[in-house]
Amino acid sequence: MTNATDRKSAAQSAKASKRERRESPAQQPKLGFFGTLRWLWRQLTSMRTALFLLLILAVAAVPGSIFPQTNIDSTRVTNYLAEHRTIGPWLDRFGFFNVFSSPWFAAIYLLLVISLLGCIIPRTRKQVRALHAPIPKMPRRLDRLPEHRECTIDASPQDVLQAAQSVLRAKRYRFRVDTTAEGVPQAIAAEGGRLREAGNLLFHTCLVFVIIAVAYGHLVGWNGQVIVPAGQGFTSTASRYDTLDTGPLVNIANLTPFSINVNHMDVTFEHDVPSTSPQYGQPRDFVASVTAKLPNMAPKATTIEVNHALDIASTEVYLLGNGYAPKVTVRNAKGQILYADETPFLPQNNNYTSVGAIKVPGASPKQLGFFGFFLPTASFSSTQGPTSTFPALNNPALVLGLYEGNLFPDGSPQSVYTLDTQQMTQVKGSDGQPLRLLIRPGQTVKLPDKLGSITLDSVPRWAGLSVRYDPGKMPALYGALLALLGLIMSMTLRRRRLFVKVAAAADEGEPDDRRTLVTIGGLSKGEDPRLPVGLDNLLESIVKRTGKP
Amino acid sequence: MITAATDHVANAALNTASIHFLWSSAAVLTLAMLAFGIDLAGFPARDARAKEREAERAKALENSAVAQKVATGAGGGTAVLDSAPRPANPAEGGDAEEKRKWAGIGMSLSWLGGLLLVANVVFRAWSVDRPPLANMYEFAAVGTMFVMVAFLGWSLRKDVRWLGLFVVAPVVLVEMLCAVVFYTAASSVLPSLKSPWLMIHVTVATLSIALFTIAFSLTILYFIQLWREEKDEEWQAEGGARFRFMDSMPKSDVLDRTSYGVIILAFPLWTFTLIAGSIWAQKAWGSYWTWDPKEVWTLVIWVVYAAYLHARLTAGWTGKKAAYIALAGFACILVNYMIVNVFFVGMHSYSGM
Ligand code: HEM
Numbered sequence: 001m002t003n004a005t006d007r008k009s010a011a012q013s014a015k016a017s018k019r020e021r022r023e024s025p026a027q028q029p030k031l032g033f034f035g036t037l038r039w040l041w042r043q044l045t046s047m048r049t050a051l052f053l054l055l056i057l058a059v060a061a062v063p064g065s066i067f068p069q070t071n072i073d074s075t076r077v078t079n080y081l082a083e084h085r086t087i088g089p090w091l092d093r094f095g096f097f098n099v100f101s102s103p104w105f106a107a108i109y110l111l112l113v114i115s116l117l118g119c120i121i122p123r124t125r126k127q128v129r130a131l132h133a134p135i136p137k138m139p140r141r142l143d144r145l146p147e148h149r150e151c152t153i154d155a156s157p158q159d160v161l162q163a164a165q166s167v168l169r170a171k172r173y174r175f176r177v178d179t180t181a182e183g184v185p186q187a188i189a190a191e192g193g194r195l196r197e198a199g200n201l202l203f204h205t206c207l208v209f210v211i212i213a214v215a216y217g218h219l220v221g222w223n224g225q226v227i228v229p230a231g232q233g234f235t236s237t238a239s240r241y242d243t244l245d246t247g248p249l250v251n252i253a254n255l256t257p258f259s260i261n262v263n264h265m266d267v268t269f270e271h272d273v274p275s276t277s278p279q280y281g282q283p284r285d286f287v288a289s290v291t292a293k294l295p296n297m298a299p300k301a302t303t304i305e306v307n308h309a310l311d312i313a314s315t316e317v318y319l320l321g322n323g324y325a326p327k328v329t330v331r332n333a334k335g336q337i338l339y340a341d342e343t344p345f346l347p348q349n350n351n352y353t354s355v356g357a358i359k360v361p362g363a364s365p366k367q368l369g370f371f372g373f374f375l376p377t378a379s380f381s382s383t384q385g386p387t388s389t390f391p392a393l394n395n396p397a398l399v400l401g402l403y404e405g406n407l408f409p410d411g412s413p414q415s416v417y418t419l420d421t422q423q424m425t426q427v428k429g430s431d432g433q434p435l436r437l438l439i440r441p442g443q444t445v446k447l448p449d450k451l452g453s454i455t456l457d458s459v460p461r462w463a464g465l466s467v468r469y470d471p472g473k474m475p476a477l478y479g480a481l482l483a484l485l486g487l488i489m490s491m492t493l494r495r496r497r498l499f500v501k502v503a504a505a506a507d508e509g510e511p512d513d514r515r516t517l518v519t520i521g522g523l524s525k526g527e528d529p530r531l532p533v534g535l536d537n538l539l540e541s542i543v544k545r546t547g548k549p
Numbered sequence: 550m551i552t553a554a555t556d557h558v559a560n561a562a563l564n565t566a567s568i569h570f571l572w573s574s575a576a577v578l579t580l581a582m583l584a585f586g587i588d589l590a591g592f593p594a595r596d597a598r599a600k601e602r603e604a605e606r607a608k609a610l611e612n613s614a615v616a617q618k619v620a621t622g623a624g625g626g627t628a629v630l631d632s633a634p635r636p637a638n639p640a641e642g643g644d645a646e647e648k649r650k651w652a653g654i655g656m657s658l659s660w661l662g663g664l665l666l667v668a669n670v671v672f673r674a675w676s677v678d679r680p681p682l683a684n685m686y687e688f689a690a691v692g693t694m695f696v697m698v699a700f701l702g703w704s705l706r707k708d709v710r711w712l713g714l715f716v717v718a719p720v721v722l723v724e725m726l727c728a729v730v731f732y733t734a735a736s737s738v739l740p741s742l743k744s745p746w747l748m749i750h751v752t753v754a755t756l757s758i759a760l761f762t763i764a765f766s767l768t769i770l771y772f773i774q775l776w777r778e779e780k781d782e783e784w785q786a787e788g789g790a791r792f793r794f795m796d797s798m799p800k801s802d803v804l805d806r807t808s809y810g811v812i813i814l815a816f817p818l819w820t821f822t823l824i825a826g827s828i829w830a831q832k833a834w835g836s837y838w839t840w841d842p843k844e845v846w847t848l849v850i851w852v853v854y855a856a857y858l859h860a861r862l863t864a865g866w867t868g869k870k871a872a873y874i875a876l877a878g879f880a881c882i883l884v885n886y887m888i889v890n891v892f893f894v895g896m897h898s899y900s901g902m
Contacts, residue, residue: 047863054856055874058849058881065842065889072839100840214838223836307744307832318835466835473837480824487820491813526862529806 044111045118053112060108064099067091071098113211120204127197135176138189142499142521147531149539150519155546157502157516161185163545164500164518167538168192173498188500199489206483210476217472222246222255224467229325229342230460233261233291236315236467242416256313261291263301265461267322269391281350281391288319288463304465314469321464323347323354324374326398330360332452338362344462345374346417352376352391357419358400358454359407367407368451369419370437372400374459396459398439402427402447427451495525498538518542560676567672568728571690574665575724578717581658585714588651592797595649652710659704659717663697666724670694682751685886686731691752693720693727695759711798715766746829754822754847758882760815761854765879767808768872774801775869805868809861812875816854823851846885853878 031039043049068076077097081088095102142148153160161177168175168190175190224241226234234240236259238252246252266287270280286306293299294313304310310317325342332338338360345356358370377390378397386399405424414420429435429448437454439445444455498520505515520539524531670691673681681687700716703709778801799807826847831837838844857878860871 047859048866051856051859051863051866054852054859058852058856061845061849061852064840065845069840072841309832309835316835320835468835470836473831476837477824477828480827484817484820484824487817491817527806527809529810 041118044115045122047119050112050115050119053108053115057108057112060105061099063096064105067096067099069097069099071101109211113208116204116208120201120208123197124201127201130194130197135174135189135191136497138178138187138499138501139521142501142519145499145521146523147535148519148521149535150517151539151543152505153516153518153543153546154514155516156514157504158185159546160502160516160518160542161188161500163542164188164502164538166545167541168498186502188498190498190500191496192498193493193495196490196493196495199486199493202486203483203490204486206479206486210479210483213472213476213479215472217247217470217476219247219249221468221470221472222250222252223469225320226465226467227321227323227325227344227462228260228262228465229344229462230262230265232342233259234465235259236313241467256295256315258292258294258313258315260293260310260312260317260465261299262463263289263291265289265322265463267392267461271390271392283322283391286319286322288465292317304463314471316468318466318468319463320466321347323352323462323464324376324393324396324459325462326374326459327457328358328370328398329455329457330358330363330368330370330452331455332363333450338368338452340457342460342462344416347391349388350391351388353386353388356417359416359419361407363404363451366404369403369405369407369421369424370400370454371403371419372398372437374398376459393459396441398437398456400437400439400454402435402437402451404451494528494530494534496522496528496531496534497524498522498535500542560678563672563676567669567676568732570665570669570672571724571728574662574669575721575728577658577665578662578721578724581655581662582714582717582721584651584655584658585710585717588649588655588710589714589795589797591649591651596796649710652713655713655717656704656710659697659713660701662717662720663694663701666690666694666697666720680748680752682748682755684731684733686727686733688751688755688886689723689727689731692755692758692762693723695756696720696762699759699763712763712766712770715770716763719762719766744829744832746825746832750822750825750829753818753825757815757818757822758886760811760818761879761882764808764811764815764875767804767811768875768879770798771801771804771808771872772869774798774804805872808872808875812854812857816851816858819847819851819854823847842889843885846881846889850878850881850885853881 068080070077080097081092084091091097095104099105139145143150155163165175165177165188168188171192173190173192174194175188177185178187178189179185222245224236224238224244226241228234235257236255237257238244238255244252266285266289267283268285270282270284274280288304289301290304290310291299291301292310292312302310304317304319306319309319323345324347325344327342328339329337330339339358339362343356343358345354347354352375354374354376355372356374360368360370373386375386375388375395375397376392377388377394378386378399379389379395380386386397403419403421403424403426405421407420407424408414409420409423427435427448435448437445437447439454439456441456441459444453446453499522501519503517503519505517518539520535522531522535522538528534670681673687673690677683682691696716697720700709700712774795777795798804826844827837830839830841830844853874857871857874860866860874
């Protein structure tokens with residue numbers, strides 16, 4: 001006995017001290033280290049903080065859509081910095097060109113994750129407890145509840161109670177039948193919609209899961225881009241990619257060396273509309289026919305299309321771009337081949353006016369570098385110079401200038417599409433103007449000063465492939481779908497308590513066992529504008545199962 | 550190539566028809582707007598007449614109070630409480646409510662205008678031979694169609710004639726924008742847009758934007774109603790209420806709850822939009838999330854409406870403060886649609902403008 005009282009008084013004093021703390025904020029400095037931590041934790045996990053963090057997250061994401069972002073288009077960032085010399089460096093310093101990997105953005109979402117965990121854990125505990133909690137007691141007077149109904153039914157009280165039980169069962173309510181002292185059932189207390197809270201918890205938990213899955217994908221995933229002229233192939237090794245982005249935990253030596261050969265590229269362009277339409281010449285379809293091969297496996301012929309990737313070694317290969325790779329042969333004055341290769345040119349606009357460079361390091365005494373345009377449908381206007389007027393090969397031509405000198409002045413890596421002309425001089429034509437070569441397929445053009453000749457053999461297309469490994473992708477998708485399920489549960493279910501009481505109807509003073517007075521009452525947790533409708537439906541279903549009112 | 554050419558002519562004819570439907574719909578809905586306006590403006594007079602009748606009926610009821618008691622006693626005593634001053638039995642109390650002729654005309658015209666809008670979308674789809682959801686023009690037309698469908702569907706279940714003006718007016722505005730500013734010639738789409746996910750993603754996005762638009766109208770009405778309720782005493786003191794026609798609409802708390810109800814419906818749809826968009830991005834661009842401006846704004850909208858839902862559950866943030874967040878959410882939708890599509894550089898820049 002004493003033990004029990006002791007415990008009780010201890011509990012009371014604990015409660016009292018808790019109340020005291022809440023009521024006297026002036027005592028906060030006395031909280032001590034752990035007390036402060038607890039206080040901070042409470043603040044961080046309060047609903048109000050979650051609300052502010054959400055709003056701040058929304059505001060913080062906006063600059064990422066206004067300013068060019070390095071991870072999307074670094075050229076635009078460079079241009080922006082060149083155009084805005086005063087504000088640009090400041091924006092750069094504060095991470096405005098890398099918003100989504102900046103420390104301040106990370107701080108916001110990390111705080112949100114902590115706040116989320118802080119709200120999920122105690123709520124889960126509470127939910128588990130609620131699952132075992134008994135069904136609430138019957139209130140004495142149902143007409144004091146927020147909603148109540150009353151009606152008389154032509155059936156015995158027991159039949160009505162039976163009907164009410166089957167309706168509640170169909171609605172998946174938990175319920176308890178209360179009996180009188182003599183053991184006659186007379187009332188039902190029911191509770192439903194507890195899955196609403198479960199759904200809400202599922203939603204918030206899945207949000208955390210999705211964030212973790214995305215982070216995991218970033219850490220161990222990688223993404224390589226490579227341009228492959230039709231007729232050629234590539235093997236997936238780190239050095240073969242034109243660009244390769246790897247997560248911090250990726251060991252690039254361990255990539256599975258599968259290989260893909262691009263047999264041919266089919267591209268169609270819109271030509272069925274007037275040439276003034278903005279849609280004229282827009283791409284309509286890209287298909288790359290490829291042969292894919294895993295190490296130690298037989299090669300397999302397949303296609304890669306837009307919206308239709310190739311799956312190989314848990315890695316996906318996407319067709320994201322296309323263009324022309326003129327096959328060019330450069331010979332020296334003696335006719336020896338110095339260079340013979342498909343050289344990809346990069347399209348600059350919808351009509352595939354493409355730029356590129358042909359570097360001939362084997363030329364002597366000076367190295368040679370051609371640069372200029374490839375035009376699939378060439379047109380020469382006095383105002384715009386050489387341009388292409390349609391993206392297909394209707395009138396293909398290479399328009400090139402020529403430099404001689406040192407192609408790689410400091411030995412550092414450079415773009416294959418441009419020449420570094422620091423240590424080169426431009427070759428002039430016989431008229432003293434910079435040399436301009438116009439070469440059509442099959443033509444060979446002689447270079448001045450006994451530099452040799454250049455031939456345009458053919459114009460195959462190239463395929464721009466993006467190779468991606470992201471193991472976090474599917475977990476993130478499943479997490480998101482589960483979150484959606486939880487959200488729908490928490491938005492559609494209503495947590496309600498319903499009570500049904502029956503009594504023999506008094507007809508002109510005489511209790512009549514064949515007529516029953518039913519009283520039902522209900523209340524909801526939180527906002528529930530449809531509670532009245534719910535009660536009406538319940539009553540209607542009971543009536544329908546028992547007979548006439 | 551001859552077949553292609555004739556196809557082209559046929560498609561052009563279909564497309565022209567679809568534009569005619571758009572213009573007719575805008576004209577019809579403008580008339581609907583006027584009718585709803587007249588209906589609202591007529592409210593004070595209607596209300597005065599109703600009060601008169603009410604007074605008369607009260608007198609009559611007093612006279613027959615005894616008879617009334619007997620009647621309800623026999624009725625079994627189902628206690629359905631109703632706050633609206635309505636006669637206990639329409640057969641007894643005479644006309645329950647005056648027929649609102651102009652509101653009826655407004656609804657009929659809305660049905661016609663809505664039907665014409667559906668015809669616009671169907672003919673456009675037929676002329677381009679794909680779901681018409683590939684550029685801003687098509688997107689806006691389908692969006693307004695969803696707004697009308699949602700409103701008309703709702704009107705079958707509830708008397709929402711008071712909302713008519715505030716749904717039809719933005720619809721007409723967007724239709725005019727469609728016809729004059731956004732218009733894009735019919736044509737096939739870029740390869741990356743050829744995907745069932747496009748249809749799913751954009752259809753659901755459009756549907757939820759339609760719902761968010763209705764919720765926005767309700768929120769605006771909520772603010773006006775709240776302002777009137779706050780000013781009411783002051784105005785009474787100055788000699789009578791103003792903006793009496795607004796009395797024909799629900800009270801501010803009902804408007805607040807209704808707009809919350811619509812947002813609750815739209816939010817999961819927007820969540821789905823986000824997921825379906827990521828799936829499509831994964832298929833088309835090889836990455837489900839690239840922080841493209843359009844993606845960023847879709848996320849921002851989602852986060853702002855999540856904040857709204859939280860605000861409604863947070864003490865001290867209910868009512869006005871939460872409603873401000875809902876307005877901010879809709880502002881983000883407008884930015885996403887009007888500004889991001891046209892001015893921001895990203896992978897989604899295929900608006901056709
Ligand atoms: C990424 C951040 C979050 C999102 C998107 C989010 C979203 C939501 C949504 C949509 C609801 C449903 C509202 C409703 O039922 O009307 C909700 C409810 C709720 N959220 Fe969050 N939430 C987030 C973070 C948090 C955090 C950090 C907390 C904890 C502090 C929290 C606590 C709650 C609570 C207590 C509810 C009410 C549940 C109920 O009504 O039964 N949420 N949240």
